[in-house]
Amino acid sequence: MDAAIIAIGSEMLTPDRVDTNSLWLTDQLNTRGVEVTMKMIVGDDRERLVRAMRHALDEVDLLFLSGGLGPTEDDVTRDAVAELCLRPLVFSQDICDWLVQRFERMKRKMAEVNKRQAFVVEGADVLPNERGTAPGQWVEYSGKHVVLLPGPPHEFKAMFTAQCVHRLEPLLPKQVIRTRFYRVACMGESDLDQLIAPVYKPYTNPATTILAAAADIQIHLRARCPHEDEAEALLFKVAGPILDLLGDRVYSDNGDPLETVIGHQLRAQRKTLAVAESATGGMLAERITSIPGSSDYFAGGFLTYTYHAKSQLLGIDPAFLEQHKAVSEPVAEAMARCARERTGASVALAVTGIAGPGAGSESEPVGTMFIGLSAENHSSVRRYHFSGDRHRIRTLATQFALDLLRRHLRLC
Amino acid sequence: MDAAIIAIGSEMLTPDRVDTNSLWLTDQLNTRGVEVTMKMIVGDDRERLVRAMRHALDEVDLLFLSGGLGPTEDDVTRDAVAELCLRPLVFSQDICDWLVQRFERMKRKMAEVNKRQAFVVEGADVLPNERGTAPGQWVEYSGKHVVLLPGPPHEFKAMFTAQCVHRLEPLLPKQVIRTRFYRVACMGESDLDQLIAPVYKPYTNPATTILAAAADIQIHLRARCPHEDEAEALLFKVAGPILDLLGDRVYSDNGDPLETVIGHQLRAQRKTLAVAESATGGMLAERITSIPGSSDYFAGGFLTYTYHAKSQLLGIDPAFLEQHKAVSEPVAEAMARCARERTGASVALAVTGIAGPGAGSESEPVGTMFIGLSAENHSSVRRYHFSGDRHRIRTLATQFALDLLRRHLRLC
Numbered sequence: 001m002d003a004a005i006i007a008i009g010s011e012m013l014t015p016d017r018v019d020t021n022s023l024w025l026t027d028q029l030n031t032r033g034v035e036v037t038m039k040m041i042v043g044d045d046r047e048r049l050v051r052a053m054r055h056a057l058d059e060v061d062l063l064f065l066s067g068g069l070g071p072t073e074d075d076v077t078r079d080a081v082a083e084l085c086l087r088p089l090v091f092s093q094d095i096c097d098w099l100v101q102r103f104e105r106m107k108r109k110m111a112e113v114n115k116r117q118a119f120v121v122e123g124a125d126v127l128p129n130e131r132g133t134a135p136g137q138w139v140e141y142s143g144k145h146v147v148l149l150p151g152p153p154h155e156f157k158a159m160f161t162a163q164c165v166h167r168l169e170p171l172l173p174k175q176v177i178r179t180r181f182y183r184v185a186c187m188g189e190s191d192l193d194q195l196i197a198p199v200y201k202p203y204t205n206p207a208t209t210i211l212a213a214a215a216d217i218q219i220h221l222r223a224r225c226p227h228e229d230e231a232e233a234l235l236f237k238v239a240g241p242i243l244d245l246l247g248d249r250v251y252s253d254n255g256d257p258l259e260t261v262i263g264h265q266l267r268a269q270r271k272t273l274a275v276a277e278s279a280t281g282g283m284l285a286e287r288i289t290s291i292p293g294s295s296d297y298f299a300g301g302f303l304t305y306t307y308h309a310k311s312q313l314l315g316i317d318p319a320f321l322e323q324h325k326a327v328s329e330p331v332a333e334a335m336a337r338c339a340r341e342r343t344g345a346s347v348a349l350a351v352t353g354i355a356g357p358g359a360g361s362e363s364e365p366v367g368t369m370f371i372g373l374s375a376e377n378h379s380s381v382r383r384y385h386f387s388g389d390r391h392r393i394r395t396l397a398t399q400f401a402l403d404l405l406r407r408h409l410r411l412c
Numbered sequence: 413m414d415a416a417i418i419a420i421g422s423e424m425l426t427p428d429r430v431d432t433n434s435l436w437l438t439d440q441l442n443t444r445g446v447e448v449t450m451k452m453i454v455g456d457d458r459e460r461l462v463r464a465m466r467h468a469l470d471e472v473d474l475l476f477l478s479g480g481l482g483p484t485e486d487d488v489t490r491d492a493v494a495e496l497c498l499r500p501l502v503f504s505q506d507i508c509d510w511l512v513q514r515f516e517r518m519k520r521k522m523a524e525v526n527k528r529q530a531f532v533v534e535g536a537d538v539l540p541n542e543r544g545t546a547p548g549q550w551v552e553y554s555g556k557h558v559v560l561l562p563g564p565p566h567e568f569k570a571m572f573t574a575q576c577v578h579r580l581e582p583l584l585p586k587q588v589i590r591t592r593f594y595r596v597a598c599m600g601e602s603d604l605d606q607l608i609a610p611v612y613k614p615y616t617n618p619a620t621t622i623l624a625a626a627a628d629i630q631i632h633l634r635a636r637c638p639h640e641d642e643a644e645a646l647l648f649k650v651a652g653p654i655l656d657l658l659g660d661r662v663y664s665d666n667g668d669p670l671e672t673v674i675g676h677q678l679r680a681q682r683k684t685l686a687v688a689e690s691a692t693g694g695m696l697a698e699r700i701t702s703i704p705g706s707s708d709y710f711a712g713g714f715l716t717y718t719y720h721a722k723s724q725l726l727g728i729d730p731a732f733l734e735q736h737k738a739v740s741e742p743v744a745e746a747m748a749r750c751a752r753e754r755t756g757a758s759v760a761l762a763v764t765g766i767a768g769p770g771a772g773s774e775s776e777p778v779g780t781m782f783i784g785l786s787a788e789n790h791s792s793v794r795r796y797h798f799s800g801d802r803h804r805i806r807t808l809a810t811q812f813a814l815d816l817l818r819r820h821l822r823l824c
Contacts, residue, residue, distance in 0.1 A: 013448050015439035016623055018430050027427035036425050037460065039453040048449065048471060055467040059460060190523045190545075193484045201485065210484070211423050220426075275715065281701025282694035285715045289693025292769055292802060300721030302714065303687065303697045309712030309755060343721060357704055387518055388543060390704060392566065 001172060002037045003029055004056040008068035008077055009151060010043035021066045021149075021156045028160060032168065033175045033224060034062065044068060046076040046083070053084050053146070061144045062171070067151030069134035071113040077148055078137075082121050085141045089119040095126065095135055102133060124148075127163040131155045138167055145171070178231035180206075180221040180239045183252040185403040192217055192246075199241045206234050214392055215399040216258070251406055258402040259287045259294075265409040266297040273405070274345035275301035276314055276335040278326065278352040279369060283398045299345035304335065314338040327352055327364050329381045332372035336381075340374045347375045347408070349401050355390045369397045373404055375412075380404075413584060414449045415441055416468040420480035420489055421563060422455035433478045433561075433568045440572060443591065445584055445636060446474065456480060461492040465558070469496075473556045474583070479563030481546035483525040489560055490549075494533045497553045501531040507538065507547055514545060536560075539575040543567045550579055557583070590643035592618075592633040592651045595664040597815040604629055604658075611653045618646050626804055627811040628670070663818055670814040671699045671706075677821040678709040678759075685817070686757035687713035688726055688747040690738065691765040691781060695810045711757035716747065726750040739764050739776050741793045744784035748793075752786045759787040759820070761813045765796075767805045781809040785816055787824075792816075 005026070007019040019041055026036045038059055042052045049068070056063050068077030082089045096118040103110040117134055120126055127136030127149075134150040136159050147164060149156050184192060189212035196219075200208040206223035221239055225231040243250060251261050266273055275285050285301045288294055304310040307326055311318045316334050324330045335350035353369030360366035367386040373379065382404065386396040417438070419431040431453055438448045450471055454464045461480070468475050480489030494501045508530040515522040529546055532538055539548030539561075546562040548571050559576060561568050596604060601624035608631075612620040618635035633651055635643040655662060663673050678685055687697050697713045700706055716722040719738055723730045728746050736742045747762035765781030772778035779798040785791065794816065798808040 013438065013451065014621075015435050015442065016621065018432075018435065020430075023427050023430065026425065030427065037455055037457070038464070039425065041451040043449055045449070051467070051470070052450070055463070058463070188520070190483050190526055194523045194525060197484070207422075209423050209426075210486075220423075277694075277697075280698075281706075281710070282689075282697030282699075282713070282715075285689075285694030286692075286698050287694075289715075289717060290803065290806075292767075294693070295717050298693070298715075298717045300715050300717055300725050301694070302725070303694075303701075303710075303712050305701060305707045305710045305712055312755065313712050313714070343724065355704075385519065389566065391702065394702075 001033075001062055002035050002060045003062040003064060004038040004040070004060045005036060005064045005066070006040045006042060006049070006052055006056060007066050007151075008042055008044065008049060010074075012041045012067070013043050019066075021151070021153055024153070024157060025064060025066075025160065028165075030177065033172055033177055034168075044074040044076055046080045049076060049080040050083050053080065057142075057144050057146075063144065063146045064149060065147065066149050066156055069117065069136070069148060069150050071111070071116050071133070075116070078116075078119055078121065081137070081139060081146055081148060084146070085121060085139060087122040090122050092118050092120050092126065095120070098128075099133060125167070127159055129155055129159055130162065131158050136163060138164070173226075175224050175226050176228050176231055178223050178225075178228065178235055180219075180235050181253065181255050182219040182239075182242070182246075182250050183255070183257070184217040184219065184246055184249050185251050185258055185406070186215045186400055187217060187249055189217060195245050196242050199245065200238050203234070203238055206238055208238070214388075214395045215403075248407065248410060251403070258399065258406060259291055262288070262402055262406050262409065263291045263294060263297065265406065269409065269412055271346035271409075271412075272297050272299040272344075274299045274339040274343040274348040276339035276348065276350040277301065277303055278305055278310070278335070278350075279355045280351045280394050280398050280401075281305060283394050284349065284351060284401055287398060287402065299343040302339055302342075310335065314342065325364075327354055327368060327370065329370055329383065332370035332381045333374070333379055336372035336374035337379065347373065347405065349373055349405055351397050351401055353384075353393075353397060355393045355397075357390060367393050369393070369400075371397065371401045371404055373408055375408065378408070380408075413446050413474055414472045415446050415474040415476060416450040416452070416472045417448060417476045417478070418452045418454060418461070418464055418468060419478050419563075420454055420456070420461060422457075422486070424453045424479070425455050431478075433563070433565055436565070436569060437476060437478075437572065440577075443589060443634065444580065445587055445589060446580075456486040456488055458488040458492045458495070461488060462495050465492065465496050469554075469556050469558075475556065475558045476561060477559065478561050478568055481529065481548070481560060481562050483523065483528050483545065487528070490528075490531055490533065493549070493551060493558055493560060496558070497533060497551060499534040502534050504530050504532050504538065507532070510540075511545060537579070539571055541567055541571055542574065543570050548575060550576070587636055587638060588640050588643050589634060589636050590640065590647055591635075592631075592647050593665065593667050594631045594651075594654070594658075594662050595667070595669070596629045596631065596658060596661050597663050597670055597818070598627045598812055599629060599661055601629060607657050608654050611657065612650050615646070615650055618650055620650070626800075626807045627815075660819070660822065663815070669699075670811065670818060671703055674700075674814055674817050674821065675703045675706060675709065677818065681821065681824055683758035683821075683824075684709050684711040684755075686711045686751040686755040686760040688751035688760065688762040689713065689715055690717055690722070690747070690763060691767045692763045692806050692810050692813075693717060695806050696761065696763060696813055699810055699814065711755040714747075714751055714754075722747065726754065737776075739766055739780060739782065741782055741795065744782035744793045745786070745791055748784035748786035749791065759785065759817070761785055761817055763809050763813055765805075765809060767802045767809075769802060779805050781805070781812070783809065783813045783816055785820055787820065790820070792820075
């Protein structure tokens, strides 16, 4: 069964407001085997809402509405659903009495406008609201279900949990959903897709989603089956070949980011890590130390943005810097080695390059990055050329540095 | 003129992903007098997208699409728009050549699938993509405008700015919109609103929006009038008293973030800056060096996450550290002083504290932060207690440190 969600309220169409109810509800529905195939946001406009609901009900059998159940004229959801179903709104003395009592308990007099909240679409199930004044409604209409829920998130969630889950269960097919979640570092989206598409494309179950950020790709597989072992078997059939093709480019099978993975590696090997950052200017250390407990393995670092800092803080000979220039393989190597020696860490990473937008040259254009790694019996430097703006170039250099370390530690 | 926005991509229908492009675009459109009356999210399903677009174009004359322009079979936007308009997709050799060159510049071979991105709806204006492989398209259809933009936010924003704004202008009614934009550091949202609400609440024109992030509040004023002087006069009437009330808490009147403002200050005063970061672990330096050209004034820094690093990298006496503990006023002061001395900078910032979630104590609970500032003839340390998760606590400490520096430099 598929569902759609419409969030109602003109404030949800401003630049500052995000509809978070639908995220929470999607999670609730997905775990019960219901897919959300469409979401909409419409303002406080009755006719527009009616048309939006008609469109949604052409697509799905289960429609959740959030918001527009308040007492003011802006609150149009009740009227719009009545118009959609061609049914009258009927006054509920029960709801009205409950509202009066609710206000009395709060030592306030109910305003006349609140009576609007006592109107119900004829034939609807009333969903009591434990946390606010707006009752919800569950309306069956032409074999479809339209569920009216209040907009404030704590009311919305409480009402779904208390009133909707048990009404939903009998409508659902008996099925389970099982997922796999992999993360891949430092690979282009189209390269990855070309590699693994032949594996997953033949299957609609499990459904495969590929999500790309800067040098960080997420692969989601989701299988829906009547029984758990069938779901697991389907996942195995697709995930197995994908993992074979991607090999050690897969760095996580539980959603952990790269900085968590290298944290586990360092901890397991009782190693410590230092950094020397030029072009990334703190971004690499920031990611490493974003993990609680990283003080166990992060031995410290140097932010050496200038020639002066590279010689003074890391002890690199100024003549050596002059000779090779700061953005070079020998300097990346020296930065990593000096950072390791000065902190006493087991391993160190160094980044030097040109993040731009200025300061590029023909031999070292903007985006040129040298990433150095120094360990007790090993030292390596890689040269990259990244494209994009300053932030993206720094983000990519950080990601590639972390992945270089991950690959190094895998072999230790 | 009203607009609708459809975000396309099955990943946008998962519990974890928010469509942020539409928020940014709504702001851009509102500023130009265009209201967004509906937003939708649909998955990678061509037929469903065609129906969604039909519905949207029944409501508005201007439809923006984000996403689904990639090279894979999941990317259905081009095909769906062609089907909507009943026009063929035509292959553009120009786009294909540009794609091939783009890959060559990155020293990569173009994958065969990327050719899909060279197909254009017949009659469409091609919108070049400076930041990615997916060109956009501007399609006129039955007197309406359908604009295809790529999903990745940096591509989406750059393309709208470079390619859509000037195409949009001739479609809009003649009116001027004038804005003011202030940023305020280190003040609570409700405190700020309580202070300035009496000034702006009586006016609907200019419209006032207050946007709060971690210790960083933006105040937007927007006046819409037939003529420029009327708009400026309206803005003056509201902005003047707001600036009087907020005084030096306003750090920017042009949208610049705090790291840009302190960059200007340091440059103007020919000063250099160093940092010593414990709890923030690189976040402070990352913000400082996110500004192009910051190497002119950023003298370098130390990431001293442990006792060992504080003594070894900064030269703080281990006995002194033992005596005062790392999260203390004397250590924050010593970190700043040592960072300044070791780098030869004019001024230095230091942050030490407990970002959590573990390691808090009764006297120094999670969120305790000491921020030290050392200059030639001045030294100060402030103690703060921030609440929130690890990321928020680190973000707040970084923001307060930058603002401490801004206030110090104002008095120099």
